[in-house]
Amino acid sequence: MTTRGYATGPAPNAKWKYVPQSGSYPQGFNVGGIHCGVKKDGKSLDLALVTSELPCSAAAVFTKNVFKAAPVVMGREMLDKRKGYGIRGLVANSGCANAVTGKGGMEDALAMGRGVDKLVGEEESSTLVMSTGVIGQRLPIKKILDGIPEAYKILAQSHEAWLNTAKAICTTDTFPKLCSKSFTFPGSSTTYKIAGMAKGAGMIHPNMATLLGFMATDAPVSPEALQNILTHAVERSFNAISVDGDMSTNDTVALLANGAAGGKTVEAGTEAEAVLRAVVTEFAEELSKLVVRDGEGATKFVTVSVKDANNFADAKQVASTIARSPLVKTALYGRDANWGRILCATGYSGIDGIVPEKTNVSFIPTDGSPELKLLVNGEPENVDEERASEILAMEDLEIRVSLGTGKGGEAAYYTCDFSHE
Amino acid sequence: MTTRGYATGPAPNAKWKYVPQSGSYPQGFNVGGIHCGVKKDGKSLDLALVTSELPCSAAAVFTKNVFKAAPVVMGREMLDKRKGYGIRGLVANSGCANAVTGKGGMEDALAMGRGVDKLVGEEESSTLVMSTGVIGQRLPIKKILDGIPEAYKILAQSHEAWLNTAKAICTTDTFPKLCSKSFTFPGSSTTYKIAGMAKGAGMIHPNMATLLGFMATDAPVSPEALQNILTHAVERSFNAISVDGDMSTNDTVALLANGAAGGKTVEAGTEAEAVLRAVVTEFAEELSKLVVRDGEGATKFVTVSVKDANNFADAKQVASTIARSPLVKTALYGRDANWGRILCATGYSGIDGIVPEKTNVSFIPTDGSPELKLLVNGEPENVDEERASEILAMEDLEIRVSLGTGKGGEAAYYTCDFSHE
Numbered sequence: 001m002t003t004r005g006y007a008t009g010p011a012p013n014a015k016w017k018y019v020p021q022s023g024s025y026p027q028g029f030n031v032g033g034i035h036c037g038v039k040k041d042g043k044s045l046d047l048a049l050v051t052s053e054l055p056c057s058a059a060a061v062f063t064k065n066v067f068k069a070a071p072v073v074m075g076r077e078m079l080d081k082r083k084g085y086g087i088r089g090l091v092a093n094s095g096c097a098n099a100v101t102g103k104g105g106m107e108d109a110l111a112m113g114r115g116v117d118k119l120v121g122e123e124e125s126s127t128l129v130m131s132t133g134v135i136g137q138r139l140p141i142k143k144i145l146d147g148i149p150e151a152y153k154i155l156a157q158s159h160e161a162w163l164n165t166a167k168a169i170c171t172t173d174t175f176p177k178l179c180s181k182s183f184t185f186p187g188s189s190t191t192y193k194i195a196g197m198a199k200g201a202g203m204i205h206p207n208m209a210t211l212l213g214f215m216a217t218d219a220p221v222s223p224e225a226l227q228n229i230l231t232h233a234v235e236r237s238f239n240a241i242s243v244d245g246d247m248s249t250n251d252t253v254a255l256l257a258n259g260a261a262g263g264k265t266v267e268a269g270t271e272a273e274a275v276l277r278a279v280v281t282e283f284a285e286e287l288s289k290l291v292v293r294d295g296e297g298a299t300k301f302v303t304v305s306v307k308d309a310n311n312f313a314d315a316k317q318v319a320s321t322i323a324r325s326p327l328v329k330t331a332l333y334g335r336d337a338n339w340g341r342i343l344c345a346t347g348y349s350g351i352d353g354i355v356p357e358k359t360n361v362s363f364i365p366t367d368g369s370p371e372l373k374l375l376v377n378g379e380p381e382n383v384d385e386e387r388a389s390e391i392l393a394m395e396d397l398e399i400r401v402s403l404g405t406g407k408g409g410e411a412a413y414y415t416c417d418f419s420h421e
Numbered sequence: 422m423t424t425r426g427y428a429t430g431p432a433p434n435a436k437w438k439y440v441p442q443s444g445s446y447p448q449g450f451n452v453g454g455i456h457c458g459v460k461k462d463g464k465s466l467d468l469a470l471v472t473s474e475l476p477c478s479a480a481a482v483f484t485k486n487v488f489k490a491a492p493v494v495m496g497r498e499m500l501d502k503r504k505g506y507g508i509r510g511l512v513a514n515s516g517c518a519n520a521v522t523g524k525g526g527m528e529d530a531l532a533m534g535r536g537v538d539k540l541v542g543e544e545e546s547s548t549l550v551m552s553t554g555v556i557g558q559r560l561p562i563k564k565i566l567d568g569i570p571e572a573y574k575i576l577a578q579s580h581e582a583w584l585n586t587a588k589a590i591c592t593t594d595t596f597p598k599l600c601s602k603s604f605t606f607p608g609s610s611t612t613y614k615i616a617g618m619a620k621g622a623g624m625i626h627p628n629m630a631t632l633l634g635f636m637a638t639d640a641p642v643s644p645e646a647l648q649n650i651l652t653h654a655v656e657r658s659f660n661a662i663s664v665d666g667d668m669s670t671n672d673t674v675a676l677l678a679n680g681a682a683g684g685k686t687v688e689a690g691t692e693a694e695a696v697l698r699a700v701v702t703e704f705a706e707e708l709s710k711l712v713v714r715d716g717e718g719a720t721k722f723v724t725v726s727v728k729d730a731n732n733f734a735d736a737k738q739v740a741s742t743i744a745r746s747p748l749v750k751t752a753l754y755g756r757d758a759n760w761g762r763i764l765c766a767t768g769y770s771g772i773d774g775i776v777p778e779k780t781n782v783s784f785i786p787t788d789g790s791p792e793l794k795l796l797v798n799g800e801p802e803n804v805d806e807e808r809a810s811e812i813l814a815m816e817d818l819e820i821r822v823s824l825g826t827g828k829g830g831e832a833a834y835y836t837c838d839f840s841h842e
Contacts, residue, residue: 065765066775066777067764067768100777100796100799102800135765136761249761249768340520340555344486344669348487375521379523
């Protein structure tokens with residue numbers, strides 16, 4: 001069986017460029033990651049802790065899998081009960097998913113949350129919990145409960161602290177996934193920050209199906225607006241990446257807003273909500289793309305963009321079908337300009353209104369040079385194979401399919417190639 | 422780019438056992454395969470011809486892909502026009518799919534059919550056409566039209582002739598797929614024959630998405646009964662195999678019945694139809710399983726059987742989701758009893774009424790030894806890893822998932838593992 005070690009030391013050279021050397025992080029969040037002993041190697045970071053000095057608005061998107069891990073069930077119940085108000089932080093472990101663990105697993109998830117609640121002085125459950133790793137095994141809960149106060153002691157707001165937190169949610173990721181950026185609202189001088197991390201990688205490793213995302217901002221946002229924003233963003237980011245195509249029992253993306261930077265609260269349906277939605281969507285795209293880049297054996301990052309469909313949903317359906325096609329992914333690795341496979345996938349995507357005579361397929365190089373047309377209005381172009389393999393040799397590539405409906409619906413999906421590694 | 426040569430000589434040892442050394446074939450069908458020059462190597466068989474001495478009832482199931490190759494469009498129109506009566510044979514070429522070839526491609530497909538019609542003395546279009554190979558290129562139509570009379574000269578009813586015909590529809594298959602068997606109807610002494618061939622293989626080769634199937638029987642069957650039978654059979658065979666998960670522009674499965682063995686015509690809705698449906702379904706399963714066994718790099722043949730679902734459609738949906746999961750396929754290759762992945766796939770299959778507490782997962786060995794229970798009523802078993810890898814080391818394996826609905830709906834899906842080959 002192929003095995004990849006847990007990501008501990010410096011990331012492999014090829015991926016190192018995706019790990020930030022610095023960042024600017026939201027106010028009022030204290031973070032840290034330690035090794036508490038879930039991971040057997042005795043050293044890899046496996047417990048991540050985030051606390052907010054102020055109570056946060058919280059939003060989350062959870063896996064749709066029928067088999068939901070204990071922390072997913074617990075987190076949904078808590079957010080429903082609290083209507084997204086008064087959340088104080090997040091505790092996450094890697095190495096064990098606490099999935100398919102029955103009543104005992106629920107107790108473990110609740111105990112993890114309580115462990116943090118006590119430290120921040122909350123009576124009521126106010127801490128999100130995430131777990132990732134092996135399915136069907138109970139957590140070494142004592143190690144985790146002993147670890148939480150240890151992690152609490154070393155919480156900080158530094159880049160290093162955020163990087164360690166990002167490392168602590170990794171399983172077989174080859175590099176930690178961390179992003180941060182600043183933003184402002186039109187007509188306001190206040191600078192806000194958003195930071196986030198993601199966990200997830202590659203195609204074919206036993207425990208790699210799980211996708212975790214965590215984002216935090218110091219902007220003040222109502223829970224309703226925050227959930228609108230996150231749902232929109234996830235649909236275009238974490239739910240628009242195809243790595244192994246499976247959906248795990250633990251997939252969770254959460255967003256906290258503590259308002260520590262002050263200013264007027266962003267309410268649902270306002271212009272400010274639209275501004276923040278754009279900021280968070282772009283940020284979530286950036287984070288989720290790092291997961292694709294960590295695809296096991298992936299040599300290429302591919303954006304499949306579908307234009308001029310009837311609507312966003314149709315465009316995404318086609319983009320997703322192309323991105324998930326093993327034949328397309330393999331052709332990309334083979335540097336084979338096989339538009340036939342792209343067309344095939346388009347043709348069985350199952351949406352209405354695809355007209356062969358209106359369908360266009362192109363490769364878009366990332367160096368700004370002109371697109372390479374493969375199929376124009378259903379007619380194959382006389383493709384310059386040399387130019388095609390030039391483009392296919394690039395690490396980043398866009399496949400563009402235009403359906404010519406005149407409706408302008410569009411969506412993008414992000415994927416990697418299937419290599420033989 | 423990985424390349425596999427066209428199957429020409431003896432199949433590789435490992436697969437040789439699946440190529441029959443003899444067979445008993447239906448009366449009144451004359452078949453043959455030759456090299457006409459579509460394949461560039463100058464020798465591989467690439468033109469298959471089947472003619473019936475008597476006009477046949479014909480049924481076919483075609484690809485649902487929006488982008489249909491010319492022979493698919495032509496075949497559907499012909500069968501509609503003739504209501505399935507009076508079909509005289511099949512001509513098929515490998516090496517070029519005649520797909521995405523516009524009006525010229527349609528003319529080529531019609532010309533191929535006419536080439537055979539003339540030889541068998543039919544005015545009206547009465548020959549099915551199939552093509553498989555590269556997409557987006559015109560057929561070398563002159564070579565094919567010159568080849569048809571050559572093929573016609575060497576038509577025969579021998580095992581060798583059937584085997585050559587099966588070889589002539591192969592592209593990158595590593596062995597020809599041919600089956601034949603005899604059957605009778607209750608209360609009748611007449612022995613009937615059915616023979617058939619399939620084309621299709623493996624996961625990741627450029628031109629391998631296409632799946633072709635052709636079956637012929639000397640039983641007398643009405644076109645309506647024949648289509649009922651074929652639709653039922655294909656749903657449980659050619660549409661129940663997962664190799665690369667893609668659906669091509671050319672996929673076609675056809676069934677001809679010429680009645681040469683005499684007896685009473687099988688009509689729709691009769692008991693005889695039910696008998697023949699069972700015969701053809703089992704036969705089609707046998708043929709389609711050979712396609713799975715030819716999966717590129719496949720080391721294992723896996724039957725995913727789902728029991729006790731609400732109905733056949735739900736059961737098939739779950740079986741198909743498990744069979745197509747890259748994580749499941751890779752775990753199988755890794756001999757990793759990762760029931761978590763099987764459960765995951767079950768959980769995101771999208772059907773209603775999956776209850777974790779009622780879900781069971783087992784491995785069924787093929788040597789008759791007892792099943793290995795992995796999950797019982799949603800609770801993980803303490804799995805004997807040694808026993809698990811024993812079972813996973815077998816070439817054939819069954820994964821059984823029982824949904825415990827009490828409704829008894831069941832279905833099977835056939836797949837292979839993902840190896841690193």
